[in-house]
Amino acid sequence: MFKGYLNAFFDLFFPKNCHICSRLLGGLTARFDDHLCQDCFSAMKRCHVVSCRYCGAALTQDREIEELLCRGCRNDQPDYQRLLACYAYDGPVRLLIHRFKYDGRPYLARTIAALMTRVLPAGWLEQFDVLVPVPLHPSRRREREFNQAALIASTLARDPGLPVIPALKRTKNTRALAGVKRSERRNVLDNAFCLDTRYKPLIARNRVLLVDDIVTTTATVRRASRLLSREASCRKVCVLSFAKG
Ligand SMILES: [Zn+2]
Numbered sequence: 406m407f408k409g410y411l412n413a414f415f416d417l418f419f420p421k422n423c424h425i426c427s428r429l430l431g432g433l434t435a436r437f438d439d440h441l442c443q444d445c446f447s448a449m450k451r452c453h454v455v456s457c458r459y460c461g462a463a464l465t466q467d468r469e470i471e472e473l474l475c476r477g478c479r480n481d482q483p484d485y486q487r488l489l490a491c492y493a494y495d496g497p498v499r500l501l502i503h504r505f506k507y508d509g510r511p512y513l514a515r516t517i518a519a520l521m522t523r524v525l526p527a528g529w530l531e532q533f534d535v536l537v538p539v540p541l542h543p544s545r546r547r548e549r550e551f552n553q554a555a556l557i558a559s560t561l562a563r564d565p566g567l568p569v570i571p572a573l574k575r576t577k578n579t580r581a582l583a584g585v586k587r588s589e590r591r592n593v594l595d596n597a598f599c600l601d602t603r604y605k606p607l608i609a610r611n612r613v614l615l616v617d618d619i620v621t622t623t624a625t626v627r628r629a630s631r632l633l634s635r636e637a638s639c640r641k642v643c644v645l646s647f648a649k650g
Protein backbone atom coordinates (compact mmCIF):
# COMPACT_ATOMS: atom_id res chain seq x y z
CA MET A 406 0.00 0.00 0.00
CA PHE A 407 2.71 2.42 1.09
CA LYS A 408 4.77 1.40 -1.94
CA GLY A 409 1.77 2.25 -4.14
CA TYR A 410 1.63 5.79 -2.73
CA LEU A 411 5.36 6.14 -3.07
CA ASN A 412 5.21 5.11 -6.75
CA ALA A 413 2.36 7.56 -7.38
CA PHE A 414 4.42 10.31 -5.76
CA PHE A 415 7.47 9.58 -7.90
CA ASP A 416 5.35 9.31 -11.05
CA LEU A 417 4.01 12.79 -10.38
CA PHE A 418 7.40 14.43 -10.03
CA PHE A 419 9.57 12.13 -12.15
CA PRO A 420 7.34 10.89 -14.96
CA LYS A 421 8.59 7.84 -16.81
CA ASN A 422 7.90 6.79 -20.36
CA CYS A 423 7.79 3.41 -22.04
CA HIS A 424 11.08 3.17 -23.97
CA ILE A 425 9.32 1.48 -26.87
CA CYS A 426 6.06 3.36 -27.47
CA SER A 427 6.96 6.51 -25.44
CA ARG A 428 3.64 6.37 -23.61
CA LEU A 429 3.69 7.91 -20.16
CA LEU A 430 3.86 5.19 -17.51
CA GLY A 431 1.73 5.63 -14.45
CA GLY A 432 -1.94 6.45 -13.98
CA LEU A 433 -3.94 4.01 -16.06
CA THR A 434 -1.05 2.61 -18.08
CA ALA A 435 -0.11 -0.83 -16.78
CA ARG A 436 3.62 -1.30 -16.76
CA PHE A 437 6.01 -4.22 -17.02
CA ASP A 438 8.64 -2.21 -15.16
CA ASP A 439 9.86 1.40 -15.01
CA HIS A 440 10.92 1.32 -18.68
CA LEU A 441 8.30 -0.77 -20.43
CA CYS A 442 4.49 -0.72 -20.60
CA GLN A 443 2.42 -3.89 -20.30
CA ASP A 444 1.07 -3.53 -23.87
CA CYS A 445 4.55 -3.52 -25.40
CA PHE A 446 5.50 -6.48 -23.22
CA SER A 447 2.38 -8.39 -24.33
CA ALA A 448 3.25 -7.73 -27.98
CA MET A 449 6.63 -9.48 -27.63
CA LYS A 450 6.65 -12.86 -29.31
CA ARG A 451 8.23 -15.71 -27.39
CA CYS A 452 10.32 -18.17 -29.34
CA HIS A 453 8.71 -21.45 -30.38
CA VAL A 454 8.70 -24.09 -27.69
CA VAL A 455 9.22 -26.78 -30.33
CA SER A 456 12.45 -25.59 -31.84
CA CYS A 457 15.89 -26.88 -32.77
CA ARG A 458 18.01 -27.28 -29.65
CA TYR A 459 21.05 -25.86 -31.42
CA CYS A 460 19.74 -22.95 -33.49
CA GLY A 461 16.20 -22.26 -32.25
CA ALA A 462 14.63 -22.75 -35.70
CA ALA A 463 10.93 -23.69 -35.69
CA LEU A 464 10.48 -27.39 -36.60
CA THR A 465 7.80 -28.94 -38.77
CA GLN A 466 8.92 -32.47 -39.76
CA ASP A 467 8.04 -35.35 -37.37
CA ARG A 468 11.63 -36.59 -37.10
CA GLU A 469 12.92 -33.08 -36.40
CA ILE A 470 10.32 -32.54 -33.68
CA GLU A 471 11.12 -35.88 -32.08
CA GLU A 472 14.84 -35.08 -31.93
CA LEU A 473 14.43 -31.29 -31.42
CA LEU A 474 16.98 -30.94 -34.18
CA CYS A 475 16.77 -29.27 -37.60
CA ARG A 476 18.37 -30.83 -40.66
CA GLY A 477 21.12 -28.21 -40.89
CA CYS A 478 22.23 -28.73 -37.29
CA ARG A 479 22.07 -32.53 -37.52
CA ASN A 480 24.81 -32.35 -40.12
CA ASP A 481 26.77 -29.69 -38.30
CA GLN A 482 26.57 -30.12 -34.54
CA PRO A 483 28.01 -27.36 -32.39
CA ASP A 484 30.17 -27.64 -29.27
CA TYR A 485 27.35 -26.44 -27.02
CA GLN A 486 24.62 -28.67 -25.67
CA ARG A 487 21.71 -26.37 -26.16
CA LEU A 488 20.71 -22.89 -27.24
CA LEU A 489 17.85 -21.11 -25.55
CA ALA A 490 16.59 -17.95 -27.22
CA CYS A 491 13.82 -16.09 -25.42
CA TYR A 492 11.98 -13.81 -27.88
CA ALA A 493 11.67 -13.40 -31.64
CA TYR A 494 13.70 -10.45 -32.93
CA ASP A 495 10.70 -8.53 -34.15
CA GLY A 496 8.47 -5.54 -33.30
CA PRO A 497 8.98 -4.32 -29.71
CA VAL A 498 11.91 -6.69 -29.09
CA ARG A 499 13.81 -5.22 -32.02
CA LEU A 500 13.05 -1.69 -30.81
CA LEU A 501 14.12 -2.47 -27.25
CA ILE A 502 17.48 -3.87 -28.42
CA HIS A 503 17.94 -0.81 -30.60
CA ARG A 504 17.30 1.59 -27.74
CA PHE A 505 19.57 -0.42 -25.48
CA LYS A 506 22.53 -0.74 -27.86
CA TYR A 507 22.47 2.20 -30.21
CA ASP A 508 20.77 4.90 -28.14
CA GLY A 509 23.18 4.36 -25.26
CA ARG A 510 20.75 3.21 -22.57
CA PRO A 511 22.72 0.60 -20.62
CA TYR A 512 20.17 0.56 -17.80
CA LEU A 513 17.77 -1.29 -20.14
CA ALA A 514 19.84 -4.42 -19.36
CA ARG A 515 17.64 -4.69 -16.25
CA THR A 516 14.46 -4.76 -18.32
CA ILE A 517 15.97 -7.26 -20.76
CA ALA A 518 17.18 -9.56 -17.98
CA ALA A 519 13.73 -9.40 -16.33
CA LEU A 520 12.10 -10.31 -19.66
CA MET A 521 14.46 -13.27 -20.03
CA THR A 522 13.83 -14.49 -16.49
CA ARG A 523 10.11 -14.60 -17.32
CA VAL A 524 10.78 -17.14 -20.05
CA LEU A 525 13.39 -19.33 -18.31
CA PRO A 526 12.18 -22.33 -16.33
CA ALA A 527 12.47 -21.73 -12.56
CA GLY A 528 15.97 -22.46 -11.31
CA TRP A 529 17.32 -22.93 -14.83
CA LEU A 530 20.34 -20.66 -14.30
CA GLU A 531 21.42 -22.59 -11.20
CA GLN A 532 22.60 -25.53 -13.32
CA PHE A 533 25.60 -23.39 -14.37
CA ASP A 534 28.76 -22.43 -12.48
CA VAL A 535 29.67 -19.31 -14.47
CA LEU A 536 28.29 -16.97 -17.12
CA VAL A 537 30.52 -15.87 -20.00
CA PRO A 538 29.38 -12.99 -22.25
CA VAL A 539 30.02 -13.02 -25.99
CA PRO A 540 32.77 -10.41 -26.35
CA LEU A 541 32.69 -7.19 -28.32
CA HIS A 542 35.71 -5.93 -30.23
CA PRO A 543 37.49 -3.21 -28.19
CA SER A 544 36.90 -0.57 -30.88
CA ARG A 545 33.15 -1.23 -30.87
CA ARG A 546 33.13 -1.29 -27.12
CA ARG A 547 34.71 2.14 -27.11
CA GLU A 548 32.07 3.42 -29.53
CA ARG A 549 29.18 2.02 -27.50
CA GLU A 550 30.85 2.38 -24.09
CA PHE A 551 29.54 -0.98 -22.93
CA ASN A 552 29.30 -4.60 -24.01
CA GLN A 553 25.59 -5.36 -24.14
CA ALA A 554 26.10 -9.12 -23.60
CA ALA A 555 28.24 -8.48 -20.51
CA LEU A 556 25.63 -6.16 -19.02
CA ILE A 557 22.83 -8.67 -19.59
CA ALA A 558 24.98 -11.48 -18.15
CA SER A 559 25.86 -9.58 -14.99
CA THR A 560 22.24 -8.58 -14.41
CA LEU A 561 21.06 -12.18 -14.88
CA ALA A 562 23.82 -13.48 -12.61
CA ARG A 563 22.94 -11.26 -9.67
CA ASP A 564 20.01 -13.23 -8.30
CA PRO A 565 21.45 -16.76 -8.47
CA GLY A 566 24.77 -15.22 -7.32
CA LEU A 567 26.86 -16.60 -10.19
CA PRO A 568 30.19 -15.16 -11.33
CA VAL A 569 30.49 -13.52 -14.76
CA ILE A 570 33.87 -14.22 -16.35
CA PRO A 571 34.99 -12.31 -19.48
CA ALA A 572 36.93 -15.36 -20.65
CA LEU A 573 36.70 -14.60 -24.38
CA LYS A 574 38.27 -11.78 -26.36
CA ARG A 575 37.39 -10.53 -29.81
CA THR A 576 40.51 -10.14 -31.87
CA LYS A 577 38.89 -9.20 -35.17
CA ASN A 578 36.23 -6.56 -35.73
CA THR A 579 33.85 -8.66 -37.84
CA ARG A 580 30.97 -7.28 -39.83
CA ALA A 581 27.38 -8.42 -39.24
CA LEU A 582 26.96 -11.99 -40.43
CA ALA A 583 23.27 -11.98 -41.32
CA GLY A 584 23.84 -11.25 -45.02
CA VAL A 585 26.97 -13.38 -45.40
CA LYS A 586 26.76 -16.79 -47.11
CA ARG A 587 27.05 -19.78 -44.79
CA SER A 588 30.23 -20.95 -46.52
CA GLU A 589 31.87 -17.55 -46.08
CA ARG A 590 30.90 -17.06 -42.45
CA ARG A 591 33.66 -19.34 -41.25
CA ASN A 592 36.29 -17.30 -43.05
CA VAL A 593 34.92 -14.08 -41.59
CA LEU A 594 35.04 -15.59 -38.10
CA ASP A 595 38.42 -17.33 -38.45
CA ASN A 596 40.46 -16.29 -35.43
CA ALA A 597 37.85 -13.67 -34.57
CA PHE A 598 37.91 -14.82 -30.94
CA CYS A 599 40.47 -16.09 -28.55
CA LEU A 600 40.50 -17.36 -25.02
CA ASP A 601 41.88 -15.02 -22.39
CA THR A 602 44.13 -17.59 -20.73
CA ARG A 603 44.20 -15.65 -17.45
CA TYR A 604 40.62 -16.79 -16.89
CA LYS A 605 41.09 -20.39 -17.96
CA PRO A 606 41.48 -21.75 -14.40
CA LEU A 607 38.17 -20.10 -13.47
CA ILE A 608 36.16 -21.83 -16.16
CA ALA A 609 37.96 -25.14 -16.81
CA ARG A 610 35.81 -28.16 -15.90
CA ASN A 611 32.92 -25.83 -15.09
CA ARG A 612 29.41 -25.65 -16.51
CA VAL A 613 29.32 -22.46 -18.56
CA LEU A 614 26.45 -20.40 -19.93
CA LEU A 615 27.44 -18.25 -22.90
CA VAL A 616 25.25 -15.12 -23.04
CA ASP A 617 24.42 -12.83 -25.96
CA ASP A 618 21.73 -10.27 -26.73
CA ILE A 619 20.81 -11.65 -30.14
CA VAL A 620 21.62 -14.81 -32.06
CA THR A 621 21.06 -14.88 -35.80
CA THR A 622 23.20 -17.37 -37.71
CA THR A 623 24.69 -19.14 -34.62
CA ALA A 624 28.12 -18.86 -36.31
CA THR A 625 29.37 -16.56 -33.55
CA VAL A 626 28.20 -18.68 -30.63
CA ARG A 627 29.46 -21.83 -32.37
CA ARG A 628 32.91 -20.33 -32.66
CA ALA A 629 32.89 -18.98 -29.10
CA SER A 630 31.67 -22.24 -27.57
CA ARG A 631 34.29 -24.22 -29.48
CA LEU A 632 36.96 -22.27 -27.60
CA LEU A 633 35.18 -22.79 -24.30
CA SER A 634 34.78 -26.52 -24.66
CA ARG A 635 37.98 -27.42 -26.54
CA GLU A 636 40.55 -24.90 -25.36
CA ALA A 637 39.22 -24.07 -21.93
CA SER A 638 37.98 -27.65 -21.26
CA CYS A 639 34.61 -26.53 -19.90
CA ARG A 640 32.50 -29.47 -18.78
CA LYS A 641 29.31 -28.18 -20.36
CA VAL A 642 28.44 -25.16 -22.52
CA CYS A 643 24.96 -23.82 -23.24
CA VAL A 644 23.91 -20.61 -24.96
CA LEU A 645 21.31 -18.12 -23.79
CA SER A 646 20.17 -15.21 -25.90
CA PHE A 647 17.52 -12.54 -25.40
CA ALA A 648 16.44 -12.55 -29.05
CA LYS A 649 16.52 -14.87 -32.03
CA GLY A 650 16.91 -13.13 -35.38
ZN1 LIG B 1 4.96 0.73 -24.57
Ligand SMILES: [Zn+2]
Pocket residue numbers: 457458459460461462474475476477478479
Ligand atom coordinates in the same frame (compact mmCIF):
# COMPACT_ATOMS: atom_id res chain seq x y z
ZN1 LIG C 1 19.12 -26.11 -35.96
